[in-house]
Amino acid sequence: MADRRNLFDKVFDLHTVRELPTGQTQLFIGRHLIHEVTSPQAFELLRERGLKVLFPDRTLATVDHIVPTDDQSRPFRDPLAEEMxxxxxxxxxxxxxxxxxxNDERQGIVHIVGPELGLTQxxxxxVCGDSHTSTHGAFGCIALGIGTSQVAQVLATQTLALTRPKVRRIEVNGELRPGVYAKDVILHIIRKLGTQGxxxxAYEYAGDVFDRMSMxxxxxxxxxxxxxxxxxxxx
Known part of the structure; x- marks a missing residue:
C-alpha cells in the first residue's frame, strides 16, 4: 500500500523518540546550528546543571549576527559584540x-553556511536559535527556529520537546509574469493568509511555480x- 503521508509527517515520525506526558513529542534533532547571540545563556544553563553537550559533532557554530561589516579587528568597537x-x-x-x-573561510551567515557545507540535507x-531557520526547509527537511532554553535542551539531549504542527499545503500553479519573483509569491501568500495564518x-509549498524555482x-x-x-x- 502506498504511503500517503506528506513529507513533514514522514520526517517527523522517523525522528520521534516518544510521546511525552505533556502531549508534546520528543523529537531527535539531526543537526544543530548555533551562533553568538542566542547561545551564551544556553551554555550557562549547562554549566549550572553540570551537563555536557551530548553529541558535539552534531552541532556547528558560526558568528554572523553581531560581526561588523567594516572593521573586524579585535576587540570590536562595540563592547557587547566583543563580549558575545x-x-x-x-x-x-x-x-x-x-x-x-x-579567520575561517567557511564562516558566514548561519542559514547559508548549512547548505554550502552540505550540512542541510x-x-x-x-534547529537553530534563530526564527528564520525555516530557510533550510527549501532542502526538504524540517527546520525549526528555537529559543535559548531550547538551544540548551538540544545541546544536552539532542532532542526537542515539540507540539506537533499541523500541515497546510499551499499550491501555486501557472506562469509568473515578468518582474514577479519568489519574494513576491511569498508576500502574496502572507497577504492572503495573514501574518498569523x-x-x-508547517507550510508545505507545492505546485509548478515552486517546482520551477531555483534553490x-x-x-x-x-x-x-x-x-x-x-x-x-x-x-
Missing part, C-alpha cells in the same frame, strides 16, 4: 564544538514562512 564573540569562542572550546570563526531535522502549522528562490520562500506565522516551511 569571546563567549562563543570560550564555550565552543570548552564543550568541543567546531566554530567557524572570522533532505529528510533531516535541523500559519500559527500552529535560492525556494530558500527565499521558506525563509519568510515565519512572517506568515508558520512554525516552518518546506518545498
Amino acid at each position: 564573540m569571546q563567549a562563543i569562542e570560550r564555550n565552543c572550546a570548552e564543550f568541543g564544538i567546531t566554530l567557524l570563526n572570522l 533532505p529528510g533531516i531535522t535541523l 500559519g500559527v500552529g502549522y 535560492e528562490e525556494r530558500m527565499t520562500v521558506c525563509n519568510m514562512s515565519i512572517e506568515g506565522g508558520a512554525r516552518c516551511g518546506y518545498c
